[in-house]
Amino acid sequence: MEEQRKSENALVPALRFEGFSDPWEQRRLGEVVDVRSGRDYKHLKPGLIPVYGTGGLMTYVNEALSKNEDAIGIGRKGTIDQPYKLYAPFWTVDTLFYAIPKIGIDIEFALSCFLRINWKAKDESTGLPSLSKSAINDTRILLPDAREQSRIGTLFSKLDSLIALHQRKHEKLKTVKQSLLEKMFPKEGEDVPEIRFEGFTDPWEQRRLGEICDEVTRRNPLSEAPVMMITAESGFIEQSERYSTDNAGESLQKYIVLRRGELAYNHGASKLRPFGSCFNLLADEARIPFVYHCFSLRSDCPAFTSLELNGGQVEDQLRTLVSSGARMDGLLNISFEEYQTVRLLLPSLDEQRQIAGLFAKLDSLIALHQRELDILKNLKQALLEKMFV
Template sequence: MSNLENKVGLPELRFPEFINYPKWEEKSFSKLFEIGGGKDHKHLADGDVPVYGSGGYMRSVNDYLYDGKSACIGRKGTINNPMFLTGKFWTVDTLFYTHSFKNCIPEFVYLLFQNIDWLKLNEAGGVPSLSKVIINKIEVLIPKEKEQQKIVDCISSMDDLITTNTKKLELLKFHKKGLMQKLFPAEGENKPDFRFPEFSMEANWKKEKLHNLVDLLSGHAFKSEYFSTTGKKMVTPKNFTKNGFASFSEDNTKYTSEDFNERYICREGDLLLLLTDLTPSCELLGRPMLLTPSDGEVLLNQRIAKVILKGNINSNFLKYFFLSNSFRKRIINTATGSTVRHTSNKIVLSTELLLPNLSEQNKIAACLLSIDELIRSQADKIETLKEYKKGLMQQLFPEMKESIA
């Protein structure tokens, strides 16, 4: 590719063979393709043709609405998530599809769709909605088809790389899940399916009540009037994840200027437990968080408990116990509340667990931590690839004003 001065109608980066090509032309979508509307599918029998709505795949039927390549965009609901379909498919009335392309290829239209802030074009006050009229009026810059194909091939190679690395991430997660099932005793057993060789002759794991091993410190109800964009960082339910690590981002981090007791300060190595879950599926109820150096100091907020070790137990081993199927099953089955689900210090502390000696705990924790590091490294790699793709898209396309004709 060659660097070019960013001029109107020209991308910042252009492949060498297109340097002498004319500037990209400004055209409305109405000049490039036609928009098809989805139809009801309930009368159709089951088959092998996929049905899609704005939220994605719905079912498979015995008839098709269109056969070919198509860039699709939501008519109602999820209007900011374009998708690319190929072959025979059916769409319902919440999803528009494109067809009858003129001087453009479907894959390039899909890239154009990804560059548009569709939410800005929302026509409804409630559920987000788009219309054919609005979409047809959108004006974009577009090169000749040969250059379109070159750009599509370039971005597709990035997508393939992201897909390959995403599959690798899923395999790592699947491997960890299977390993945890083997490293912890199954229900009704007193030793795991797999033990490291040096512990094969050790005694069976011993049953313990958590209250003999830990105490719980409940968080403080910090007052909302002191919430701010500066001050001391708090840990809230939004900072918990399904994998036991904290997630502090610009969108989910809260601060307070309220005076606080030193006992509510949490630091690296502290193990926290979420006692309330706002999600309907209870995905986060009872999930742990082990603070790392990058998390910094945080204040212990209400609905969260700090785990204070007092017995012979490894904090990372305990974190993985909190992530285990047996603990998850107990917490969810004993949860109270309808809309918002809760567990309590009493329920947690009365939980029984099987415990090996400290050396075996350390070995199990170290093994699972090493896999977690691989998972986090792989996730970071995927995010880096996505950011690179985003930057590449910005350079391969002229600045788009998203104007309406």
């Protein structure tokens, strides 16, 4: 009797809706969904039916593989570990299976099951990751009755809607920021921006960076300031956020001590910023890698200057400074002397501060939505672990 109780306990999730107590039953996915193959679409005419591949939406055609049955898309080749819901009518290419839930199976519950499975462990190729129908069909899951499936599926559907809503808000704010960056800074060959705060009419003045800054080279081996680094996405972050161990080692004594309002240019290429990125320090003090180009401004606003130094016109200038493919330990081959030749357009200090203040508020909003998005994603992951067996 005790062994039977232990066995039944192993077949129930840690967290359940009230009113459900029966053990879940083991099933093969082939008993739960009908896995079908995608097909080539090139013979079809343009239309309104979406065509999906492993990376998502590809194009639109005039015919559907599934006319009125929603399904779960799961990669056959390439990206095999990111299943997602397909809304009928749709077409899928031959690298994407589509799995239609059988009668009595809730699609949202089935999708949650798919999301929990380690599909990479079922990879049947030594090259490009691939899945077979049999690998999917033979995968075993535990299944509750239809009512409990529906309750769980509805919960995750609502969570997905919330996540999508916050994702849209987050992307919209990033789009607004990008649009304002384009309109609140003068275009190439002009000396006034398209959009300005009321009361500002004077043309912006051109200066080379070297005319308005001084290099920072201070070092202090006894400093206990946090060790920080620059990422293109987030600006200054503590090095421990990116590396689990002390990445500086003995070279820490050579690190530059930067103070609030001073700037650093990380001339390492990244996907987001192929010609490096520059940020001003918001913390009181930090130790940062000595390979960065560090400087202070004599009178201009650091937050404004970093915005302009990360802009497209400066990027165009940096592109001409970099010899093709030249690197030093993964860094762009741009010396501080060369970096100082970059030309900037500068308004009055008051206008600089107002522009910087606006973008600081936008960045705070973007960060807030990112945190809310992360909380929802973490909640979903925790529920996937607790509400399934």
